[in-house]
Structure formats: C-alpha cells, structure tokens
C-alpha cells in the first residue's frame with residue numbers, strides 16, 4: 304500500500320511539521336455487491352466483491368494512522384446490480400465493516416446506486432443521515448471555525464423518490480425537455496454539457512438551495528471555512544459532462560456569493576478529477592474504490608490547516624494540495 308505523490312494544485316506543500324486543525328478519512332463509490340466482476344457501460348472493469356476487501360484495508364490503515372476525527376463516504380455504498388432481495392444484507396455488510404473503525408463516525412452521502420437498491424427512508428435510517436423531515440442534506444462542524452456541508456444531488460431526480468412524488472415529477476418533466484432519448488440513462492445525441500441530463504444524475508431543489516444559502520450566510524458571519532460534499536460533481540471542469548449535477552450553476556452561484564467555501568468534494572465520476580474555479584474554490588472528484596483491480600486501493604485522508612487542505616491519497620487516489628487564497 305503506497306501513498307500517492309502529492310499533486311500540488313497551487314503553491315507548494317510545506318506542511319510536514321505543522322499540525323493539522325483536524326483530519327478525516329475519505330473514500331467513495333464502494334458499490335459493493337456479492338456478484339462476479341463486471342464492467343461499466345463503457346467497459347471499465349468493476350470489482351464488486353473486491354471493494355469490500357479494499358475497504359477493509361482502508362479501515363486498517365485509518366486505524367493504524369490514528370488522529371482522524373471522522374470518515375466521509377461520498378456515496379454509492381451498494382451497486383445497482385446487487386439483487387434487490389440482497390440489498391439490505393449488502394449495505395449491512397459494509398456498515399458492519401465500518402464498525403471496525405476505532406471510535407470514528409462515518410458520514411454518508413447518498414448516490415444513485417444507493418437509490419437503485421433502497422428507499423430514501425431506508426437509506427437515511429441505515430446510514431444515520433441526519434437530514435431534517437426525511438431529507439438527506441445536512442451540515443456539521445468538526446472543529447470551531449470549520450464546517451462540512453453535505454448536499455443531496457438526487458433531491459430532484461427520478462431515482463431518489465417514488466413515482467408521484469413532486470420531486471420525481473419535476474425530474475421527469477426536466478428530462479423530457481432536455482433528453483429526447485427513450486432510455487433516459489443515455490446521453491446519446493446530447494452535446495457538451497447537455498450530456499448531464501441523464502437519469503443517473505439529479506439536481507438540488509429550491510428548498511435545499513435556500514437552506515444552503517442560509518448555511519453559507521451564517522458560516523460567513525461566524526467566520527467559518529466550508530467544505531462541501533456532494534455525490535455528483537459540481538463543476539464542469541472537474542469531470543466529464545455526463546457526470547455533472549443538472550443545476551450545477553445554481554449551486555456554484557450560491558457558493559460564489561460568499562468566500563467561505565474552500566473545497567468541494569465529490570464521487571460518481573470514477574476516474575476522479577480536479578479543477579480550481581475562477582473564484583478560487585477547489586473541486587476534487589475522488590477516485591472510486593469499485594474500479595480498483597484486486598490488491599489495489601483508492602482511499603485517503605484529508606488534513607485541514609488554516610490556509611490549506613491536503614488530500615493524502617493511497618495508491619490509485621491521487622494526492623492533492625489545495626491552498627486557500
């Protein structure tokens with residue numbers, strides 16, 4: 304198991320002797336299922352059983368390292384190909400593994416594959432998601448002066464709600480106007496950023512946007528720095544168009560009204576990505592553990608300092624140093 308070489312996103316990293324304010328573990332797209340290896344729509348191999356072994360190594364490494372305050376899993380705990388009668392068992396198996404963490408809470412983000420298996424209600428309950436009134440977005444402060452915001456990118460979506468729910472209906476109407484394909488999972492014929500209008504993506508609804516705005520306004524008053532987490536990437540330059548949040552520009556507009564958001568973390572686009580936007584916000588899409596061939600890994604930890612965040616990746620997860628202005 305090797306730590307990957309740091310990609311210095313801006314400036315140089317000189318943090319070897321400084322103590323971080325806090326640190327946390329990161330991992331994404333476990334997509335566990337007790338099924339044979341397969342591949343993505345585009346033929347990239349997927350190792351559904353191996354992701355459990357790789358998670359075990361991540362947990363061992365985090366425990367051995369110590370000094371972490373919590374873990375964030377950026378979504379897709381179980382794969383859509385998991386037989387539906389086995390969904391509960393598969394998620395329970397992953398959660399049981401997470402219990403080997405020494406006194407660390409795991410904060411979960413919901414991904415499209417979660418919803419292929421279980422209802423929002425079941426997921427919120429099983430993954431202890433503290434969203435209000437059945438929602439799945441939330442915020443917490445790990446240390447004074449820093450805030451984490453978890454957004455729900457499937458708030459407006461065809462996968463995140465049952466038929467007849469207003470947010471499901473809104474998603475159908477949107478996809479009907481933006482994606483002419485009969486199979487709404489297919490981006491065929493869509494060009495450029497329009498490719499994001501597929502059923503395996505979603506958007507952030509009005510109510511969540513106002514909540515997010517309020518959170519950032521309060522964070523600004525309280526002089527907090529903010530890390531935003533969402534399963535679906537929020538910036539077009541951090542990923543490919545068909546893995547992007549439908550209304551990414553609404554979310555970016557809220558972020559850019561304030562100066563408190565320093566880093567956005569996402570999963571979903573399995574090969575990973577990075578960009579720093581025109582307002583200096585870093586967008587890091589993490590590499591998926593599901594696509595690690597047996598024996599290889601993709602996880603890491605993030606050290607948070609006053610002026611910078613360093614992602615220390617292991618093996619296939621690239622390290623990234625992200626300085627604030």
Ligand SMILES: Nc1ccn([C@@H]2O[C@H](COP(=O)(O)OP(=O)(O)OC[C@H](O)CO)[C@@H](O)[C@H]2O)c(=O)n1
Pocket residue numbers: 343344383415416486488489490503545546571572573
């Ligand atoms: N071009 C495509 C891509 C996918 N599909 C079908 O859509 C479903 C979901 O795809 P899947 O790759 O399983 O979704 P992930 O969340 O694992 O990955 C997201 C991607 O990285 C974003 O690009 C599935 O049924 C595919 O077959 C499609 O029809 N056309």
